[in-house]
Amino acid sequence: MDLADLTRELETLRADALAAIAGAPDSATLEALELDVLGKKGRLTTVLRGIGALPPDDRPKVGAVANAVRGAIESALAERGAEVRSTELAARLAAEAVDVTTPGRPVRRGTLHPSIEAMREIAEIFEQFGFVTYESPEIEDDRTNFQMLNIPPDHPARDLWDTLYVDVEGKLLRTHTSPGQIRVMQAERPPIRALLPGRCFRYEAVDASHASEFFQVEGLMIDEGTTMADLKGLLDQFAKAMFGADKRTRFRPGYYPFTEPSVAFDVECLVCGGSGCPACGRSGWMTILGAGMVHPVVLQYGGLDPERYQGFAFGMGPERIKMLKHGITDLRLFLENDLRFLEQFR
Amino acid sequence: MRVPLSWLRDYVDVQLAPEQLAERLTLLGMEVRTVEAWGAGWEGVVVGQLLAVERHPRADRLSLTRVDVGSGEPLEIVCGATNIAAGQRVPVALPGAVLPGNRRIERTEKMGVVSNGMLCSGDELDLTGDADGILILPVEARIGAPLAELYGDTVLDVDVKPNRGDALCMIGLAREVSAVTGAPVRFPATDPPESTDRIEDHLQVEVEEPVLCPRFVGRWVSGVQIGPAPERIQRRLIAAGQRPVSNVVDVSNYVMLELGKPIHTFDAAAVRGGRIIVRLARAGERLETLDHVIRELEPETLLIADPSGPLGIAGVMGGATSEISDATTGVIVESAIFDPVSIRRTAFRYALRSEASLRFEKGQEHRLARLGADRTARLIAEWAGGRVATGVVDTNPTEPAPARLAFRPARVNRLLGVELPTAEQRDLLARVGVPTDVAPAGTRIAVSSEPMPLEVEAGGAETLIATIPSWRRDLAIEADVAEEVVRVRGYDVVPAILPHTPMPHYRHSPLRLRHMVRETLAGAGLTEAVTFALVSPTLVERFGPSDDPPVPGEGEAGGRPVTVTNPLSSQHSVMRQSLLGSLLEVVSTNLRQDRLDVAIFEIGKGYGATDEDDSTHEWWRLAFALTGAAEIPAWNRPPRPYDLDDAKGVIELLARRLGLPGPNYVALTDDPRLHPGRAARVTAGDGLAGRVGSLHPGLLDDLELRAADVVVAELAIAGLSGGQPSSPRSVTPSRHPAVDRDLAVIVADSRPAAEVEATIRRHGGPLLRSVVLFDIYRGRPLGDREKSLAFRLAFQAEDRTLTENDLDGAIEAVTRGLAADVGGHLRT
Structure with missing residues (x-):
């Protein structure tokens, strides 16, 4: 083989390879071609083995041709490779496409009970004003539930709390969270700002607005200069936080044996905005809680001097707060645990 | 108390419209629940004049009347009463009228004569008690006028509070009206002839x-x-x-x-x-x-x-x-x-x-x-x-002297947070019949009443003395005076301010851990339930307190059940001792509504009594119940039912959230409520203890639960009753790679996996970081009573990259330990 033969073979190789590359349908074919032409045992190497038989002067010439051929093939491979990969990518993307409008795979999420959540929301609001949470027993003694709250045995005010009694001497199921006031006063020195959430019981026929078991949140604040104006300010803040900053509120007289003076706290009707509707009994107001200045008898049972200390207590029903807030019309739903009801909350 | 305004007006003039009066009384503390238009039940009843009363042509006991109701032609009306005569004025219910009790009056035929309405008795109109005769109206009644024009009234329903027995009457409420309007009260004449x-x-x-x-x-x-x-x-x-x-x-x-x-x-x-x-x-x-x-x-x-x-x-x-x-x-x-x-x-x-x-x-x-x-x-x-x-x-004609009550106007202001001048306070009290005088020096103030009476020296403070009217038995202490002053003045006088008194010390919320658990479980797909603490005796018998190991700081379940002595119904008569029964009732309720997948939890109390000292105690528990589809069914996911492993997974998740060690399970075969082969006692360090398992199929039948399987758990958790979660110590992760080794351990089929895992951990040496069970295999070529447990062991050192030699030694030790402790050998 002489220079011309070798050169011709290299040109033939170039022409064959370029044609094959141009016609290669996919990247696998290209990779095979690359190996076949440019690989260690490829055709180019095979041709160049003949170079050793050439005179030394001719070798660089063949080398130059061979490099040109290699360069041409490499760039053809790269060029065609890019084309083929791009086609292949497009095909893959097309093949992988899904109907993105189908619903996602659901992740199960439970919901939190509205009564307990209401108590948490109430606590979050009052915590901003320094109130701290306590708990007290549900099976209470008559003395703490009534007598120490200025409700002696056989007092007509007992009619306000129809009571469930139990088969343990002197005990009953607490009818309100107010006995917690006594327990907090006995355990702490003023300044006191306490919240007492928990379950309560009444001998009460069940209907849309009465339950034999329900929750209450008691509030208690006592110090040397705690006044009814503080009570009004805090409750007003509470109502605005819970029901909206534009809501008007008012105090009107109420009655509880353990507060004096006692008040009912009203917020403007959430349905009609105060103009009067069936939901508010046409009064324009909805009562959300009862409150008052702690009665001196109660302060003394709590171990506090009523001449020095004064303060207020309030008690509210978290279910009622939720009913007003979400338009729930039947109190029974709270203990029925129908998932269709519970799952409406978060 | 129902108050007809026409009656109230006998004792006090009322110029206000009924709604205004109601509002004013409510703001005075006499809450008016309803303002009722009395006579609204007489729609279509008018005053008629009897023109003729004749015998009914076919019935001796009936009369045929002709009645002028002021609208053209007189009406023929059949009537059975005997007290009527021509010329009288009577109430006539026209066809279409609706009487009290929702009684509708129509044109009817009575023994062949058409009756165009009905003459009414006092009883039929709820006006008098007379049901026998027709109500005879006064002669001045205008013919054709609606009856309501004649006898209509407004009735206020006033919620008189228990401390105001004096206001449970017309005179008492007239006094309250007088406090609002200033109109004098007219006491009725009492002297008899x-x-x-x-x-x-x-x-x-x-x-x-x-x-x-x-x-x-x-x-x-x-x-x-x-x-x-x-x-x-x-x-x-x-x-x-x-x-x-x-x-x-x-x-x-x-x-x-x-x-x-x-x-x-x-x-x-x-x-x-x-x-x-x-x-x-x-x-x-x-x-x-x-x-x-x-x-x-x-x-x-x-x-x-x-x-x-x-x-x-x-x-x-x-x-x-x-x-x-x-x-x-x-x-x-x-x-x-x-x-x-x-x-x-x-x-x-x-x-x-x-x-x-x-x-x-x-x-x-x-x-x-x-x-x-x-x-x-x-x-x-x-x-x-x-x-x-x-x-x-x-038997006792002597009138007691009126009570006198001393008070300090400044103290009234201090309680209310207002600045009402003394003169204004005195005026306000005078409006409710409470005259005041300047108190003599040395007057003592009643600050508190029975059974904790307290009197103090007035000191230098301005002091007044009020003479309490004999009917106001509720005014006994200084704070009562404050209430009178403010209720007559109106609570709008009290400003709304934010407290400027000192703050109390910080205190952890006892609810914090409960809220963590609630959020975690909700995130894991469980919905929170709140059920009755009072349940039926059957439920308490079936779901007694569990004898799980104590958890420090948490009450132990036990004691005898506490029973209500005056229950509303036996369904709610005993305080529960376990939450499981209540939750199963919730499952049942929802299953009956064709809600077949239910995942619920409750954090609630159990209750017990000790008779020796008449004490009661209450303990907090978490319980949950799972049944039906473990994942919400989707078009691209086959349904999978909840099983025991899901329940254990939930417990493990909780343990992680609360910083407790991974839970240990021990087979529990003797809880009659649970499947003996699918129940376990579970503990996680000393921070969690309880039980988890599938419900016993027999109980499933007894409770008529339409479910193939219900998995339940009841757990005591440290902190549930008010403690705080622990804070974990942080460990800097090793910078050297961990090396995994998989071991397939062949053991007897009856050998609990937890024992095998514990054995591996015990013998794995200080470099063993984790052991995870990733496969269980039974079948050929293993023997009939064998199984192969595949564990992935991860080893890691803090200070170097481990070599094969390090691992070989550890694996060798594990292998020996498995053979010795659980009779296991490696599958090769």
């Missing part, structure tokens, strides 16, 4: 129990004629919620509603010797009460008696033998005051709470005894034509 008879000749009263009956005033009226009370009175009583009975009985109800003084009247003929004795019942005595129930009297019962025996239960209910009847001609009037506590106990004991006992319970003004007796005698004479004997029998 007296005859020449002397009461001493007819009536003697002995009070054996002056503490229980501090005052008894009697009057004697003879020659009465029993009949209906005047219609105007009947109308008032009905509007106020009382059924008219007869003139004499109606007087006592009328006086009670007017003055707040319960009155009892006896047929004088039934009181032997005209002698009344107020005494306690004797053992074995019986009495037939007005409701015709024969009652065994208990010895603590205060009686009104005559020498031959009991006449009535004092203040609660009269006896049948001395009841006013049509034949009564002589009447003894009892206007007494009784001990409130005694009355309340007696009324409860015999389940006989009445309008009268309610008023006695709240305490009675001393002078009302005399006023009530006089007013009653006067009205009997007026309505029933009797002669009132001269004088009264009065």
Whole structure:
């Protein structure tokens, strides 16, 4: 083989390879071609083995041709490779496409009970004003539930709390969270700002607005200069936080044996905005809680001097707060645990 | 209390519109619950004049009337009453009218004659008690006018609070109206016209129990004629919620509603010797009460008696033998005051709470005894034509001196957070009949009342002394004065401010850990339930307290169940000792509504009692129940039911969230509620203990749960009752790679995986970081009673990259340990 033969073979190789590359349908074919032409045992190497038989002067010439051929093939491979990969990518993307409008795979999420959540929301609001949470027993003694709250045995005010009694001497199921006031006063020195959430019981026929078991949140604040104006300010803040900053509120007289003076706290009707509707009994107001200045008898049972200390207590029903807030019309739903009801909350 | 405005106006002028009056009374503390248009039930009832009353052509007992109702042609109406005559004015229900009780009147045919409506009796209109005759209207009634124009009224329903017994009557509410408007109160005339008879000749009263009956005033009226009370009175009583009975009985109800003084009247003929004795019942005595129930009297019962025996239960209910009847001609009037506590106990004991006992319970003004007796005698004479004997029998005529209550205007202001000048406070008190004076030096202030009375020196503070009207038994301490001042002034005087007094010390919320658990479980797909603490005896029997190991700081379950002695129903009569039964009821409720996948939890209490010391205790638990689809079914996911592993996964998630070690499970085979092969005791360090398992199939059947499997758990968790979650120590992750080794361990099929895993951990050496079970294999080539457990072991050092040699030593040790401790060998 002489220079011309070798050169011709290299040109033939170039022409064959370029044609094959141009016609290669996919990247696998290209990779095979690359190996076949440019690989260690490829055709180019095979041709160049003949170079050793050439005179030394001719070798660089063949080398130059061979490099040109290699360069041409490499760039053809790269060029065609890019084309083929791009086609292949497009095909893959097309093949992988899904109907993105189908619903996602659901992740199960439970919901939190509205009564307990209401108590948490109430606590979050009052915590901003320094109130701290306590708990007290549900099976209470008559003395703490009534007598120490200025409700002696056989007092007509007992009619306000129809009571469930139990088969343990002197005990009953607490009818309100107010006995917690006594327990907090006995355990702490003023300044006191306490919240007492928990379950309560009444001998009460069940209907849309009465339950034999329900929750209450008691509030208690006592110090040397705690006044009814503080009570009004805090409750007003509470109502605005819970029901909206534009809501008007008012105090009107109420009655509880353990507060004096006692008040009912009203917020403007959430349905009609105060103009009067069936939901508010046409009064324009909805009562959300009862409150008052702690009665001196109660302060003394709590171990506090009523001449020095004064303060207020309030008690509210978290279910009622939720009913007003979400338009729930039947109190029974709270203990029925129908998932269709519970799952409406978060 | 129902208050017809027309009646109230007898005692005070009311210029305000009813709605305004209601609002003002509410803001004064007399909450008006409803403002009712009385007569709204008479739609389509008009005044008619009878033009003719003739016999019905085909029925002897019916009349055919022609009635002018003021609209052209007279109407022909058939009527069965006999008290009608031409010329009278009567109420006519026109066709289409709806009477009280939702009774619709239509044009009907009666024995061949068309009746164009109905003539109404007082009873049919809820106006009087007379059901026999047609209500005859006054001649001045305008023909064709709606009946409401004639007899319509407005009735306020006032919620009088228990401390204001004085306001449970027209006079009491008139005083409140007066406080609002300033209009004077007109007390009705009480003096009866007296005859020449002397009461001493007819009536003697002995009070054996002056503490229980501090005052008894009697009057004697003879020659009465029993009949209906005047219609105007009947109308008032009905509007106020009382059924008219007869003139004499109606007087006592009328006086009670007017003055707040319960009155009892006896047929004088039934009181032997005209002698009344107020005494306690004797053992074995019986009495037939007005409701015709024969009652065994208990010895603590205060009686009104005559020498031959009991006449009535004092203040609660009269006896049948001395009841006013049509034949009564002589009447003894009892206007007494009784001990409130005694009355309340007696009324409860015999389940006989009445309008009268309610008023006695709240305490009675001393002078009302005399006023009530006089007013009653006067009205009997007026309505029933009797002669009132001269004088009264009065066991305690001495009026107590009015109470005086000292207060400091500055203290009133301090309590309320206001700055009301002294003069204004005095004006406000005067409006509710409380005059004030400057207190003499050295006056002591009643700061607190019984049973914790406290009086203090006024010191240098300005002090006033209020004279308390005899009817205001509720004004006893300085704070009561503050309430009077502010309720009359209106609570809008109290500003809304934010506290500027010192803050209390920080305190962790005892609810914090509970909220963490709730959020975690909700995130894991469980919905929070809140169920009754009071459950049925069956449920308590079936789901008793679990004997799980104690968790520090958390109450142990136990003690006997606490039972309600006056339950509303047996379904809610015992305090539960486990949450599981309650949750299964929730599962059942939802399954019955075709809600087949249920994942719920509750954090609640169990309750128990210890009889030795009459103590009770309460313990917090978390329980959950899972049934149905573990994941919400989706088009691209096959359904998978909840099983035990899901429940364990939830517990493991909780343990991680609360910083507890991974839970350990031990087979639990003897809990009758749980599947003996699918239940475990679970503990996580000393921070969690309880049980988890599939419900026993037998129980599933007993509870009629339509589910293949329900997995439940009940757990005590440290901190649930108020403790705080622990804070974990942080560890810097090693910078050197971990190396995994997989081991397949062949052990007996009965060997719990947890034991094998524990063995591996025990022998794995200090470099072993984790052991994870990733496969369980049974079948060839293993023996019948063998299984292969595949674990992935991760090893890691803090200071270097591990070599094969490091691992070989550890694996060698594990292999030896498995052989020795659990009889296992590696599968190669």
